[in-house]
Amino acid sequence: MNRNADFPAPTLISLGNSHLEVFEAGRENRGNPILLCHGWPELAYSWRHQIPALAAAGYHVIVPNQRGYGNSSRPAKVEDYDIAxxxxxxxxxxxxxxxxxxxxVGHDWxxxxxxxxxxxxxxxxxxxxxxxxxYQPRTPVPWIEFMESVFGPNNYFVHFNRQPGxxxxVLDAHTDCFLRNLFRKNQPPAPPEPGMMINLATAAAPAGDPVMSDADLAVFIAAFEQTGFTASINWYRNMDRNWHxxxxxxxxxxxPALMIYGAHDMIPPSENLADFVPNVEVLSLDSGHWIQQEKPEETTRAILDWLAVRQTA
Incomplete structure (x- = not known):
């Protein structure tokens, strides 16, 4: 992993029947833990901008490559990726x-x-x-059934479940192109395309600008070239199991919760968030979906400022 020189070295931690590749900073701040959870298709490395600042602010920062990612466990059974x-x-x-x-702290998935x-x-x-x-409230019917009724069979959540493999x-065969085309910012507003993930994997000319440098992108490309995408996509294949x-x-x-939106993200703000998260505060940054990588300084400042006035739960 040719990561940024400031990024911590990994430790492989056994958790009984599984293991996680974990990156730590601020061990001297033991007793004040903060766990950062990446999304799809990302890695602990997506928090590279926030880790040193959180450690400097007095936190013991713990950042796993979650199950299915990097050198963490990648079990073969789909149900081993459910929310439990x-x-x-x-x-x-x-x-x-x-x-x-x-x-x-979590982003995306x-x-x-x-x-x-x-x-x-x-x-x-x-x-x-x-x-x-x-926060995603439970729908009246299981999530994939609900999403299929709203978005159709080619929505990528639905496609991942209805057409496994x-x-x-496609993503495994076009890892470099897919990730290069996915991690974009300043994209013109447009509704999601049917089969958008497969389209991105084969698109010759992506919209918008790169979110990160080629050197940082290479970290993600190398990781997914090693692991493939199936284990991480299996998170999606447990949506209905999670519903149950x-x-x-x-x-x-x-x-207490802070919800940070990207003002240009295709994921819309929740209209009833406070009904399910009554102690929530909401902030919007001038960003697309990859918030902490696209707006690293603003994201870090928002996190530190909010934590500073909420020293206790």
Missing amino acids: HLTGDLAALLDHFGYEAATF GANVVWSMALLHPARVTRIINLALP VADA ILAEVDPIVRQ
Whole structure:
């Protein structure tokens, strides 16, 4: 991994039946943990701009490559990527470090895991900062069925589930092109295309500007060329299983929370976020979807400022 020189070296941590590749900073700040959870198709490296600033501000920063990513466990069974396993990994990571609870920060799919962490392991979460993806209330029918009825069969969530292996093969065959075309900013507004992920993997001329340098992009390309995309896409293939897992869980997130939107993200702000997250504050940055990489200084400042006035949950 030819990462930024300031990025921490990894440690492979055994969690019993799985292991996670974890990057740490600020070990001298033990007792003040903050866990950063990446999205898809990203890595712990997506937090490279925030890690040193959080450590300098007094936090023990713990950033895993989550299950299915990098050198972390990549089990073969689809159901091993459900929300019980994903949040269970984070709870086990707290146990490993001897922490009862921590502040959690998530982006994209990582935000979904953090919201679910607050539902399934509420005592382990003191504060929440999520980027891009607001809390997703349970739909009247399972999520993929609901999304298919609204967006049609070629929506990538639906496609990943209804045509297993098809998108995986295309992305694996065009890893460089896919990631180069996906990590863009300043894109003209447009509705999502049917099969957008496959289209991006084969598009010759992406819209907008690169989010990151070629050197940083190379870190992501090398990782997914090594692992392929199936394990990470399996997170999507558990959407309906997650819908059932959360059926009997109290749906209210009671911890203090900060929701950071990208003003130009195709994911719209939630209209009823405060109904499910009553202690939430909302901030919008002049950004697309890849908020903490596109606007690193602004994101870091927003996180530190919010944490500074909420020293206790």
